[in-house]
Amino acid sequence: MEPPADDPAKLPDRPKLLQVMRPDLITGASDDDPNGIATYSQVGAQFGYGLAWTLVFSYPLMVAIEEISARIGRVTGYGIAGNLRRHYPPWLAVSIVAIVLVANLINWAPTLARWARP
DSSP states (O other): OOOOTTOOOOOOOOOOHHHHSOHHHHHHHTTOSHHHHHHHHHHHHHHTTTTGGGHHHHHHHHHHHHHHHHHHHHHHSOOHHHHHHHHSOHHHHHHHHHHHHHHHHHHHHHHHHHHHOO
16 A cells, blocks of 8 residues: 655565575574484484474574574674674684584585585
């Protein structure tokens, strides 16, 4: 419904895709990589619904971490590494970033191995 021509109020534009995609949506979807899906499939095949009770504990914690991370980034305008650099000594920030980098490389190794196989 369009406002009357003499009305100075302007209706907001339709939100763009990047305005709708909040950081929590992006970070929440980031764990669905091939290694994660393979692990979920194997655990599901082995245990069935036997481990579903862990959702009661793990899901609220996961949501809380994602929300806290998104809010910190939105309020400060910096990511985790940027906030570490701003608030902690350089040696600590570099050490934490290096640990995360090594953990990500270890997590990525099965994907590389899968690509290397014919």
